[in-house]
Amino acid sequence: MLHAKGLAGDIPRRRVEGLLAEKTVALYRAAVLSRLRDDERILAEHHAALGHLHLAESVLREPDQEAVSLFLTDRRLIRVRAFLSSARPASLSDEDGTVIDEVPLDAIEGLTVRRQARWGEAAAGVVIAAFALLFRSWLLITGTFLLALGALGVLHALLVPTRWVEILTPQRPASEPWRILAVRKKSARVLRRTLTNLLRRRSSTAPR
Numbered sequence: 001m002l003h004a005k006g007l008a009g010d011i012p013r014r015r016v017e018g019l020l021a022e023k024t025v026a027l028y029r030a031a032v033l034s035r036l037r038d039d040e041r042i043l044a045e046h047h048a049a050l051g052h053l054h055l056a057e058s059v060l061r062e063p064d065q066e067a068v069s070l071f072l073t074d075r076r077l078i079r080v081r082a083f084l085s086s087a088r089p090a091s092l093s094d095e096d097g098t099v100i101d102e103v104p105l106d107a108i109e110g111l112t113v114r115r116q117a118r119w120g121e122a123a124a125g126v127v128i129a130a131f132a133l134l135f136r137s138w139l140l141i142t143g144t145f146l147l148a149l150g151a152l153g154v155l156h157a158l159l160v161p162t163r164w165v166e167i168l169t170p171q172r173p174a175s176e177p178w179r180i181l182a183v184r185k186k187s188a189r190v191l192r193r194t195l196t197n198l199l200r201r202r203s204s205t206a207p208r
Contacts, residue, residue, distance in 0.1 A: 024090040025069065028080045031092055031100065032071045035078065043198075044072045044191040048181040049084070068181060072191055074198065077167070078102040079178065103178060105198055109168040114179075118157035125153025165192055 025047055032042065050066040067090075069080040082096040092098050129150030136143040165188075167178035180188050 020089060024067070024084065027090055027092060028069045029071070031080065032078050035100075035102075036073065037075075040073050040075055042071050042073055044187070044194040046070045046180060046182075046185070046187040046191040048185070048188075050181070068179075070180065070191060072195055072198075074105075076102045076104050077108070077178070077195070081176075103167070103169050105202060107169055108195075108199060109170070110199070111180075111192065111196060112166050112168060113163060113183075114166050115161040115163050117161045120157075122154050122157035125150040125155075125157060128153065167195075 028047075029042075029045070036042075047067070047069045050068065065084050067080075067082050067084050071078045071080075078100065079102065080098070080100050082090060082092070082098040084090055084096065090096060127150070129147050132139060132143045132146035132150060136147075139146065163183050165180040165183055167180065169178055180192055182188055183192070
């Protein structure tokens with residue numbers, strides 16, 4: 001109903017995006033809760049979308065964004081992955097390509113920070129700068145602005161790489177790596193800190 005009203009324009013688009021994101025997270029949380037034991041509870045959770053990485057605000061603005069939700073308990077880490085589209089609401093079905101998997105805490109070997117240059121952003125900056133150089137005789141002041149914008153885009157892409165925390169687990173080479181995305185978000189920091197503390201506690205109490 002909410003999705004239909006948004007498409008019809010009865011509710012402002014930004015408001016619809018926020019409400020749909022909240023309902024999507026609630027749907028994933030309910031699916032995870034149904035898998036937990038009676039004495040098991042969620043200690044931390046984190047939600048992100050590949051691309052702009054803002055599930056809590058605008059994950060449905062662009063079609064087919066891959067949403068990744070992590071739910072940490074005192075026994076395991078559960079991950080929900082799905083492809084979300086502005087053309088349909090989340091459904092936890094094959095239509096979304098939903099995958100729910102988990103890894104026991106005992107199988108996690110540690111955490112490590114990974115970095116990667118933003119090659120897509122760098123390529124866009126090069127294209128903008130090249131366009132400004134090719135048509136500088138027609139663009140005049142605008143050409144200078146575009147050239148500077150392209151150069152800044154390339155510098156930002158190379159000097160401020162994308163960061164994520166990879167969760168090290170013994171897995172098959174074809175398996176999707178376990179990652180904490182959007183590491184600057186508060187929920188990512190809380191999940192990382194909670195998971196680190198759990199791993200340290202288990203390591204200190206493990207028999208030698």
